[in-house]
Amino acid sequence: MTAAAGTGVPVRGGGLWSRFLAGSTIPVLSILAGLVVLWYVAAVWMNAPFQRDLNQRAGVTQTTREFVAATLSQPKPTLPAPHQVAQNFFENTFLRKVTSNRSLVYHAWVTLSSTLLGFALGTALGVLIAVGIVHVTALDRSLMPWIITSQTIPILAVAPMIIVVLAAIGITGLIPKALISTYLSFFPVAVGMVKGLRSPEIMHLDLMRTYNASRSQVFWKLRVPASVPFLFASMKVAVAAALVGAIVGELPTGAVAGIGAKLLAGAYYSQTVEIWAALVAGSIVAALLVTAVDIAGRLVERSMGARPT
Amino acid sequence: MRWFAPSWQALAAVLLCIAAAAFGPLTAEEAAALADPNATTYAFFDTKGLVYDVLLATAAISMARIPPAWSAAVLFVGAHAAAWLLLTGITGHEGTALLPFFLLLTACWLLAWRCVTLLSGLRPKARVADMALRLIIPAIFGVWILIIWEAVTRGAGIPFILLPPPSAIGARIANSIPILAADVNQTIFKAVIVGYAIGCGAGFATAILADKVGFLRRGLLPIGNMVSALPIIGVAPIMVMWFGFDWHSKAAVVIIMTFFPMLVNTVAGLAASSHMERDLMRTYAAGYWQTLLKLRLPAAAPFIFNALKINSTLALIGAIVAEFFGTPVVGMGFRISTEVGRMNIDMVWAEIAVAAVAGSVFYGLIALIERAVTFWHPSVRSG
Numbered sequence: 001m002t003a004a005a006g007t008g009v010p011v012r013g014g015g016l017w018s019r020f021l022a023g024s025t026i027p028v029l030s031i032l033a034g035l036v037v038l039w040y041v042a043a044v045w046m047n048a049p050f051q052r053d054l055n056q057r058a059g060v061t062q063t064t065r066e067f068v069a070a071t072l073s074q075p076k077p078t079l080p081a082p083h084q085v086a087q088n089f090f091e092n093t094f095l096r097k098v099t100s101n102r103s104l105v106y107h108a109w110v111t112l113s114s115t116l117l118g119f120a121l122g123t124a125l126g127v128l129i130a131v132g133i134v135h136v137t138a139l140d141r142s143l144m145p146w147i148i149t150s151q152t153i154p155i156l157a158v159a160p161m162i163i164v165v166l167a168a169i170g171i172t173g174l175i176p177k178a179l180i181s182t183y184l185s186f187f188p189v190a191v192g193m194v195k196g197l198r199s200p201e202i203m204h205l206d207l208m209r210t211y212n213a214s215r216s217q218v219f220w221k222l223r224v225p226a227s228v229p230f231l232f233a234s235m236k237v238a239v240a241a242a243l244v245g246a247i248v249g250e251l252p253t254g255a256v257a258g259i260g261a262k263l264l265a266g267a268y269y270s271q272t273v274e275i276w277a278a279l280v281a282g283s284i285v286a287a288l289l290v291t292a293v294d295i296a297g298r299l300v301e302r303s304m305g306a307r308p309t
Numbered sequence: 310m311r312w313f314a315p316s317w318q319a320l321a322a323v324l325l326c327i328a329a330a331a332f333g334p335l336t337a338e339e340a341a342a343l344a345d346p347n348a349t350t351y352a353f354f355d356t357k358g359l360v361y362d363v364l365l366a367t368a369a370i371s372m373a374r375i376p377p378a379w380s381a382a383v384l385f386v387g388a389h390a391a392a393w394l395l396l397t398g399i400t401g402h403e404g405t406a407l408l409p410f411f412l413l414l415t416a417c418w419l420l421a422w423r424c425v426t427l428l429s430g431l432r433p434k435a436r437v438a439d440m441a442l443r444l445i446i447p448a449i450f451g452v453w454i455l456i457i458w459e460a461v462t463r464g465a466g467i468p469f470i471l472l473p474p475p476s477a478i479g480a481r482i483a484n485s486i487p488i489l490a491a492d493v494n495q496t497i498f499k500a501v502i503v504g505y506a507i508g509c510g511a512g513f514a515t516a517i518l519a520d521k522v523g524f525l526r527r528g529l530l531p532i533g534n535m536v537s538a539l540p541i542i543g544v545a546p547i548m549v550m551w552f553g554f555d556w557h558s559k560a561a562v563v564i565i566m567t568f569f570p571m572l573v574n575t576v577a578g579l580a581a582s583s584h585m586e587r588d589l590m591r592t593y594a595a596g597y598w599q600t601l602l603k604l605r606l607p608a609a610a611p612f613i614f615n616a617l618k619i620n621s622t623l624a625l626i627g628a629i630v631a632e633f634f635g636t637p638v639v640g641m642g643f644r645i646s647t648e649v650g651r652m653n654i655d656m657v658w659a660e661i662a663v664a665a666v667a668g669s670v671f672y673g674l675i676a677l678i679e680r681a682v683t684f685w686h687p688s689v690r691s692g
Contacts, residue, residue: 027528046551078551138426141443142450152672153665154625156542157641160633160649161657165471168652240538247540251633259543267546267634275546283539290538 039082040072046079047071080273089277101257104281110258111246112285114174118181119242123235125182126189133190134197134223135215147190155183159248177249177258184245185238192234196227225304232297239289247282259285312374318423319368322416326364329409329416335398336405356394363391364416371420377427384424385449392417392456396463404466414460418453425449473655481655482662488644489663496641497667499556500628504563509620511564512571513613519572520579521597533573541566545631554635562631567620574616578609611686614679621671625664 051071055062062070072081080088089104096103129147133140159180166176200222208218250260259282266275334340335357367387371380395414399406428446433439455475461467462474469477482489519526545562552558582605590600606613632642641660648656 024527024531027524027526028531029528031525031528031532137429138422138446141429141446142425143447145443145447146450149669152622153668154622154629156626157629157645157661157664160646161654161661164649164652165654168471236538240540244540244542247543248630248633251630259540263543263546264634267549270550272547272550275543279543279547282543286539287535 036082039079043077043079043081044068044071047074047077050074050078075273076270077272080276084273085276085280088273089280092277093281104262104277107257107259107262107278108281108285111243111250111260111282112289114177114249114258115181115239115242115246115285115289117174118178118183118245119185119239121178122182122185122238122242123189126186126234126238127193127231129186129190130193130197131219133194144194147187151187151191156180156245156248158183159245160251163249177246180249181242181245185242188234188237188241189231192230192237193227196230197223199230200226228300228304229297232293232300235297236290236293239293240286243282243286243289313372314374315372316423316426318419318426319371322364322368322419322423325412325416325419326361326368329412330361332407332409332412334407335410335413336402336407338402338405340407356398360391360394360398360413363387363394364413364420367391367420368416371423377430381424381427381431384420384427388417388420388424389452391420392460396456396460399460399463403463406464406466410464411461414457414464418457421449421453470652470654473658477655478658478662482659485656485659489659491639492641492644492660493663493667495556495637495639496559496628496632497625497671500559500631500640501563501624501671503556504560504628505567505620505624507560508564508567508624509571509617512568512616513575515568516572516575516579517601519576520601526576529572530576533569533576536569537573541569542627542630545627546634548631549634554637556640559628559631559636559640562627563624566623566627570619570623571613571616574612574619575609578612579605581605581612582608607683607685610679610683614675614683617675617679618672621675622668625668625671629664 048067048071051067051074055067055070071077073084077084092102092104096105098105098109100106129143133144162180162183163176166172166179204222204226205218208222213221246258247260247263250258251264259278262278262281263275266272266278329335334343339357364387367384370383370387373380392414395410395417399410425446428442428449431442433442458472459474459476462472473481515529519529542562544565545558548558548561548565552561586604586608587600590604595603629642629645632640633646636643641664644660645657648654648660
């Protein structure tokens with residue numbers, strides 16, 4: 001509890017309870033609870049017209065209580081109620097075999113594998129480009145403006161074409177999606193790494209010179225350690241971008257597996273509950289990925305002797 | 310050897326020219342003509358010698374000890390003239406290029422690289438010249454990507470449906486301006502602008518509210534930070550179901566995507582003014598709104614503009630991807646997904662080029678407004 005509390009909030013008094021109150025746990029929980037209540041109200045309100053229509057045709061008159069219950073248990077509601085989504089998510093995650101086509105774990109794994117491959121390639125590429133930019137002036141002045149400009153371009157628009165063109169030359173499956181993830185994730189890493197490799201102060205660089213350190217020694221002993229916090233900060237952005245890339249990469253081709261395919265299939269057959277469950281699965285994957293990168297970053301920094309913050 | 314200043318790029322270019330000459334014919338047609346004494350004309354019939362002359366002369370002059378600016382100018386003209394000869398020569402003879410063609414192309418590229426290296430080393434005193442260099446160096450890089458793309462697709466005869474050459478994409482843009490204009494109108498002037506305005510406005514208003522109510526701020530900030538990592542784009546199919554196929558559903562996606570970055574950045578920005586400054590406002594007996602308008606919002610401006618810039622890209626992505634889930638028969642995302650299906654890859658590239666230009670213009674406009682509004686800020690003032 002105390003770990004979640006006290007993010008930038010001045011803490012008065014020493015008691016655990018007062019610290020808990022001053023922290024962000026209660027506000028976050030109460031806002032989340034408010035959102036769930038709002039969701040239920042919206043679900044009743046948005047599903048009501050269809051239910052009224054249904055009742056009129058069947059000639060049924062329901063009490064208000066029955067009516068509300070009916071709006072919250074439609075098979076294809078306009079807005080599924082939270083418990084419907086939770087139930088669907090639970091069934092498709094824990095009750096099905098992992099290899100089943102309807103299992104969310106299976107779909108999440110398909111998306112996750114291409115995300116991870118693309119993320120690894122993108123990070124490697126980004127680091128390589130950053131090293132080149134820091135050491136070659138010509139690259140810095142010619143490539144860097146393009147990297148910054150490319151951030152302003154809606155790159156995801158390229159995704160369908162990459163998939164179809166690669167399919168035309170016989171490359172299908174994991175690689176095209178991973179390439180889109182690579183494309184999306186290398187920009188943040190490249191920009192962050194350039195910043196990180198340049199972060200040592202002039203004093204430190206001068207100190208290295210007084211030690212008669214060679215260029216590679218300066219690189220390995222000063223620039224690389226200094227860049228690690230920047231690398232992990234940008235990797236957190238990159239891994240989220242890689243996941244979005246993998247999901248969007250599954251949209252245009254009618255892919256059979258993956259969270260994006262699940263979204264598309266749900267949209268075709270108006271299975272709203274399935275769409276929401278897939279969204280929940282995607283969000284959980286994203287949260288897990290970012291947390292994993294965060295933990296890895298903390299471990300690496302601690303093993304390098306940084307003070308834990 | 311006081312006049313001789315070698316560079317590895319120029320030396321490598323000379324070696325590549327020698328290698329190309331040793332391999333002989335530039336194209337398959339030329340190889341056939343060499344075997345057949347009756348043949349009269351083929352690709353590079355007139356210009357082959359000229360290409361070698363230009364390349365060797367440029368490499369030689371660049372290694373003379375002359376001022377780097379002159380050397381760069383010679384390299385600039387020589388490399389691009391040779392590349393131009395190669396490109397015009399291969400036009401009409403697509404897919405026939407042999408190894409020497411690509412060796413010569415590489416030689417041209419190395420000379421251009423040498424040119425960029427020299428230009429990067431220049432440190433002109435005049436501000437205008439410095440600005441010009443800042444533009445020219447990346448421009449040369451961009452042009453060379455196009456040149457290599459064009460030469461490789463034409464020279465190796467890469468099928469049109471895989472990767473059309475840039476010239477074909479340019480021709481396609483010129484031929485289909487009405488279609489592209491209609492798509493831009495549908496996607497950008499309806500969905501993106503409306504969604505962007507509402508999303509950023511709502512995020513800003515919520516941030517002000519959260520600033521007044523501390524409970525709300527402490528609750529919303531962690532949620533907002535977490536949401537920024539989620540694949541929000543996935544709500545697109547739901548929005549299309551709720552708001553129909555027209556631009557309203559795309560605007561809804563854009564609103565959701567732009568809301569949280571604006572919220573988080575504005576809240577962070579409102580905390581940017583220091584205690585001293587806020588205390589000064591209190592000694593002036595300024596109320597909450599006066600402090601907000603005169604001190605804290607201006608101090609938050611860099612953060613707010615940062616969010617506006619991030620959102621400009623997100624808004625375009627959101628609108629285009631939402632169109633993959635269903636649109637009326639117009640719109641950039643619709644065009645991309647249908648033309649991909651019909652294998653009109655040049656049209657897809659044309660649409661992507663338009664999207665890229667639109668994204669850059671959108672971003673550039675916001676950056677210009679930022680410069681005008683935050684003229685007092687150190688990061689702008691020093692530039």
